[in-house]
Amino acid sequence: MPDILLEGCASRPLASCLKALGILRLVGEQQDAQVRGAWRNGCFVLSSSLDKETLCDFFLHVWQPTPLVSPWNGGSGFYPGDNTEGIDAITQSTDSRLAGYRAVITRIRDWPEFRMLASLPAGQARKQRDSVREECKNIFLQRCRAELPEACLPWLDAAFILREDKAVFAPLLGTGGNEGRLEYANNFMQHVNAAFAASDTQQGRGWLESALFAVPTPGLPKVAAGQLDPGSAGGCNQSAGFALEKAAPVNPWNFLLMLEGSLLFAGTLARRSPEDPAQVSFPFCVGRVAAGFASSSLRDNERGELWLPLWSRPASLREVRRLLGEGRATLGRRQACDGLDFTRAIASLGVERGIDSFERYSFLERRGQSYVALPSGNLSVRYQPGVALLEPVARWLEQRCLKKEEPATLTSARRRLASAVFACARTPDARHFQAVSRALARMDALPTLPALLRAPCPGLAADWIAACDDGGPEVRLAAALASPSGAGKLGPLRAQLAPVSPAAPFRWEKDSEQF
Known part of the structure; x- marks a missing residue:
């Protein structure tokens, strides 16, 4: 199988690393089950039956987006006053690749709460939407798991875990698939519309080649990028230059593939005995420690850390799923609880074999009250007995x-x-x-x-x-x-x-x- 160096998929920032995993996942599920992936000199290498040309053709004309929906969130596109540009474009499309997405949206809009809001005059519906969302949020979370098709489960598993008392949200996807006013699923649908509309144009292929191979391309839209790509978040000191714009140019394919890759980080719920409370775990997520990078502070508002594994030997999608599903980092008989534990686990053979290093990301409040996934260092996996x-x-x-x-x-x-x-x-x-x-x-x-x-x-x-x-x-x-x-x-x-x-x-x- 030929190797394709994806120069647009570096191990930093977090959005780029997730994009690489998204490519591996989508190609493995929808095109080539024998695909392999590895990291080489900080970039992702894809080994499959596809070459560069056919890889681009797959995403432009074959790829079927995962139906990402989050009706429990305000701004998700299901409430009066939401931006419905993306969701309307999908429901009005006749493309067969979006048939599953359309069915999911139709099913949610048929829920009695949304039918009630749709039957009210516009002004009254906007007054009612907040109360409906607040009162029915937990109901919607449960209903999504009980009623939506299996194709939605990867998104639901990655966004939240339901415990008996409450829902626990993954730090990777904000607070249930949203980050302040940035709603991931709604923005995903808008980018799906942009990518599909430009799929037969030179500009659309240029966007994709830029995302995959770091080929410079003009004409990128200026939209919100989110916490996973701090350099594209806009604002003072957020990127090269002196621009003070609220948003930087963002490649739609970067956002799409980033969220598709995040679906590999499904959370789990487990208990040691019937008497113990259920414990929520997300792959390679631990508590934060204020050490290891210059801007760390014990007084930071934070949402923990994510340690992303990097490996140099080609691994199949099945192997990567198993690695992320286990998410093992142990110190003796106990799990690593924070970044300091994780660092010592790396030095004491407490992580999965075959991993060369970990990219560490800290979720910290940095842009006002917004969070960013701050790159906090790369740690090589080497046995160091003195660390004990x-x-x-x-x-x-x-x-x-x-x-x-x-x-x-x-x-x-x-x-x-x-x-x-x-x-x-x-x-x-x-x-x-x-x-x-x-x-x-x-x-x-x-x-x-x-x-x-x-x-x-x-x-x-x-x-x-x-x-x-x-x-x-x-x-x-x-x-x-x-x-x-x-x-x-x-x-x-x-x-x-x-x-x-x-x-x-x-x-x-x-x-x-x-x-």
């Missing part, structure tokens, strides 16, 4: 502050220590272990720490001395000073530098005379 020494420090960092408002001194110390642990997990050499030791000592010596955290950091293993040893005299001198355990009230050296008990350094000593 960081376990007690990382666990200690997870402690919550006992006070409602965390003081700035603790916030600053916590961030320094988290950044040092993250850097050491990436490169566990003597220099980085020393940096962790210094940051740990500075945080451990905060006079107010006993009132803020339940317990001090537990003692570190003797192997830390070897890990910090760079051959210089400073490490040997520090080890000599710290090695005596002391007796009686004297205690170890740590009791002279931090408010811990001399007799039991694993407890605080609030009234220590030595500190």
Whole structure:
């Protein structure tokens, strides 16, 4: 099978990476079941029976869009006053490739709530729409799963998971398929209309070739790009140049293939026993840690992190589905919970074999109250046994502050220590272990720490001395000073530098005379 280098599908930004997965998914499901895909030098390589010309012909004349609909969202195209340009174009089209999409839209419009809104005068319908949406949102979420065709399930699984008490939304797709006023499914339908209308024109083929092969093309529409492509979001400092426009030129095919690729990230709902609450999991999604990139802050509003796997050996669509379906990142017997856990899992063989590296993305509030998928680094998968020494420090960092408002001194110390642990997990050499030791000592010596955290950091293993040893005299001198355990009230050296008990350094000593 010939290899096609998709230069338009890089591993950054997140939208481009999802676009590559969307191409693999669509070609594998609708054209060539034997298709393979891999990452090479930051770009996606497609191996299939198609060449460049027939790949373009497939998307222009054969591809059938997945029916993305989200009637639970305002602005979805189903409510009075919504932008209905895309949804009307699909329902009025006679193209056989959109037959399934038309059937889904017709079925939703036939729901009694929407029939009622359609029967009211325009002004009254607009007054009623908000109350209908708020009162029926959970009903619509359940009805979508119960009544819509199977072709809609990939979108529903990727957008939300229904628990007994509420719906949980995937951070990858905002809050149930919308991002503020940007409604993904409605915009998807508008881009479907634009792509289909231009499919037989030179401009339409130029858009597609630009999306696949990074061929420059003029005449791109200026529309909202969303959080997955921050560089196309518009606004000050969002891209090259000095433009202050609200929207940048966006290739319709980039948006279409990006959302088609996001459907591979289906969430799951599981429980360990009937008594335990159900736990929601989305592939390679973990909690955020404020470390590893320059603009990180513990006070950021965030929606977690996504770690996208990259692999260099060609993998089939079935293998990629299995990889994303499992989404494994473990530390010993437990799942990785945040970015710091994930970094250490990468270094301890706690991820699926065959992955070369991970692209890390943090979902942070950056454009006013809008979120962006901020690229936060690339981590190679290499076994680093020394990273296991960081376990007690990382666990200690997870402690919550006992006070409602965390003081700035603790916030600053916590961030320094988290950044040092993250850097050491990436490169566990003597220099980085020393940096962790210094940051740990500075945080451990905060006079107010006993009132803020339940317990001090537990003692570190003797192997830390070897890990910090760079051959210089400073490490040997520090080890000599710290090695005596002391007796009686004297205690170890740590009791002279931090408010811990001399007799039991694993407890605080609030009234220590030595500190």
